[in-house]
Amino acid sequence: MMNLHHWRLLLAVADTGSFSQAARLHGVTTSAASQAVSQLEQALGSTLLNREPRPARATALGTDVIAGARRMLEAFDGIREQVAQRIGHHHGAVHLACVPCASADALAEPLQAFKDAYPQIEIVQLWGTTLEVERWLAQGAADIALLPDTPLQRQTLALGKEEWLAWVPAGHPFARRDRGTRLSLGDLAGQPFVLAHPEQVRPLFERAGLELSDVRATVEGWRAAASQVREGAGVTVLPASEAPADTNGVLQFGLAPALQRRSALVVREGAHAAVGSVLAFLQAR
C-alpha cells in the first residue's frame, strides 16, 4: 500500500536528511516515518534512501524517484487548487509552525473556531524553536509561522505582546533590592547566566550593545532555565507567559527599560490559497 502521505514523508526525509525531523514535520513518530518509507521501497522493489552514513541520502535511483514524486505532488496540489477556485472554497492542509509563547496559546481558540467553520481545510500545527520554525518556513514545510520578535516588514498579522522578566536566585545580591525595582540588561549581562532559547535571548542583549559574558548553562526550554535559577546556577530572562507560577527560591523582576516580546504571523511566499482563508479568518477575530 502506498498513499500520498508516504510520498510526502519520503520527500520530507530527503529534504531534511533525517527521519526524526521528517516525522516531526508530519506529526508522526520516527517509527511511523521509517515504516512508511520502507513500505514505499518495498512496493517499488528498490532502495530509495541510504540510511548510512547519516544524514540519510537518496540513492541514484532514489534521486530520480524523489524528483518524480515532487512533480507528482505539485501537480496534485495544483489540481486541488484549481478545483478549489472553481467551487469557491479551498481544501487542503495548512501547516502552521509555532514557537511556544502567549500568542500561540491565545491562537488555540480562534484556530478551533476555524476548524469548525472550515472542516475541509486541515490545520497541521508544528512546534519548534525559532530557528526550527524559520527553517520550516524557508523549506516550505510550514505555510505560516508564528514567530516572536519578527521585523515589521515580514509580518503578515501582528499578534499579542508580553513582557520579558528577569529571574534571580533568592541568595543573589540582586535579591536584596526593593520589590518593584527593575533590572537593566546591563545588570544581567555580566552575571552567571542560565540560557534557554539562545536564539531569542541573545538578540535582546545584542540589540542593547551587550554580550552575555558568563553563560553557566544552556538548557532546553524556559522551565529548565527556571529550575536552574531556583537551584542557584545563575540568573535568567524569560517571557512572562513562560515564568512558572511557583516563585519559591527565586525573585522575579521586571526589566528597565521594559522589553516586550511581540509575536506575529509570517506567511511563506507562494503559499497556497487555503492559507489566505486561514489568515482572513484570524484577522477578522
Added chain:
DNA sequence: TGTGCTTTAGATTTCTGGTT
C-alpha cells in the same frame, strides 16, 4: 554518552464484504 534509526509487539482505526 547522546542521538537517531530499525524492529517488534500490541493497540487503534479504517476498510471490506456479508447479512439482515
Added chain:
DNA sequence: AACCAGAAATCTAAAGCACA
C-alpha cells in the same frame, strides 16, 4: 441502507543497535 465482524493498515512505545 444499516449494521456487524474480520482483515488490513497504521500508529505508538519500548528495546536494541550503530554511530559520532
